[in-house]
Amino acid sequence: MLIEAQSIPEEKVIETDVCIVGAGAAGVTLAKEFMGGPFRVALIESGNLDFETDTQNLYKGENLGHSYRPLDAVRLRYLGGTTNHWGGNCRPLDASDFEEREWIPHSGWPFPKTELDPYYERAQPILQLGPYAYTPKSWETGQNPPLPFKGKRLTTAMFQQRRTNFGQVYRSELDKAGNITTYLNANVIDIDTNETASKATRLRIATLEGNRFWIRARIFVLATGGIEVPRLLLLSNRIQKVGLGNQNDLVGRFFLEHPILHVGTIALSNPGTSTSLYEKRDVNDFVVKGFLTPSIETQRELKLLNFGMRPSLVRRSRISKGVASYKVLRKGFHEREVPDDFFTHLSNVIREIDEVYESRGKGQHKALGVRYWQECAPNPLSRVTLNTDKDALGMSRVSLDWRLTDMDKNSMRQALKLVGEEVGRAGIGRLHLAYDSDELWSERIAGSAHHMGTTRMSDDPRKGVVDRDAKVHGIGNLYIASSSVFPVTGHVNPTLTIVALSVRLADHIKERMA
């Protein structure tokens, strides 16, 4: 059932078996896994059923590092969490992402991909995806061949895409589940522990209207994302003064993102080159799209971070200043306004009049726009910390200091050189970068709103906040279901892995409680 937290009597202590904090992809998945079972579950959601500004404002924070979008714009705080506005790209991490790669410091997961494969498979239907199949062979037809690269330095792989909104899709199930109680507008402001901080005992819940109450549980799971999980641990410092789980100063460190950049275009040697495999398309009611990625051998040879890039057909007009200017002038004409820089636009149009003319027709695809993204090198100096500002609940806000390293920069340069070479070698065309070498490494590189790594997983408490079961080191009953546990991110979108880890965690908790 769904309950409005404001309706809970002041200072009441609610008893439950499992308490999950956060009703996004991870939290809802965990709750679903417990549905119909013997355990009582409390699902705590800060927001309501829809977007509300006051609640969303709790996400405000400051950016100290690499240019980044406002922290209250890169996630959503209501039922369904950030799945309310995500892109829906899904793919498992590569097997090599789980391995320790000697050229990447702090790399490797505590278990291999084969450990997660069964859970990836179970995650597919939760995300309303097709079969657990991500090779081109699984999805291509004769009309959609991969680009004809020579050798195996660059390979084609597939994404599945479905923007499953967990709040909308699973709201009814949550409401009907007899053993699941979802508390809306309920904000966790403290995790209380015993006197040795070896066991979480209860959560302090607050509403924006001023109500306060407690939830006591046998098991607690934080599922609030890569920024809020460390925030909550750092704020819960009554017993452990440096914050829960932070005895080795790791909580909030190793913040990881996926740097993303539109790098330029590939001029095609043959305008008829088929690139449909890389376009979003429907196959048996499932949406898939291809992308390019380096083989592990190439990553090893060139000491690269893993990366992906997706070429997509662009009309020549899209890379023409003249056409862009023509659109500005046309808009001005329709709105009866003279645009700024009128003469510059006019000059652009005149200089590229043939492309402007062509742009009015169809079938002018002669170039591939190239979107590039890569994994981030784990970096302890890239971090989330608390600052002195307070939110409406009196909780310290966060500062995000996303830092990229020389390794990130060099890997990107090397990767683009590799792509340029392979495109030329195969006779596909030539790669043209939109920026010169220095501009490339600039504010043009954006984050992907994927917040990871801040409570990284390791069997060694000196190297990670959680163990291989996602349990916080040193605290017997506190778990984390979030991309914050990713020690290494690969280059792919994190949601499928978040859901798979959540299914795995649910199995672990059930087994433990039984």
Place this chain on the structure above:
Amino acid sequence: MNKISSTDRRGFLSFLVRLGLISAFQFFPLRKVLASGGPEDQLSDRLSKVCDCRESASVIGQEYLRIAPKEAHKTVLMDLICQGSPSNQGRLLVSDIRTTRRVLREWIRKDFELGRTVLVNGWFLSQTETRLCALTALST
């Protein structure tokens, strides 16, 4: 860094498309080449006129020569294009057009395979094709 103008870029794109296939190398008729001087001059003349988008190639070539001023001599460029091999020079000179195209195509492919690339005005180009552009620039 000098930016290639949009018009030049368009022409250069066209040049690259053709260079990729080596189908638009417009070699002068052999008798005209042979009438123009010694073997070095003949080869230089021939290679510098391999495409019909000379202005665009010239812009790239000029930029490349700015990066690599030591190569700003026809003989140096020809030597580098032919990988320092007199027999390669002779091969290019006496081959029929089809063979010459095939040889250049293979050299360009090999450049990409071995990482012998140059970044000029944002383009990832093979050294051979860039030097052909430079030769064009010197001849324009």
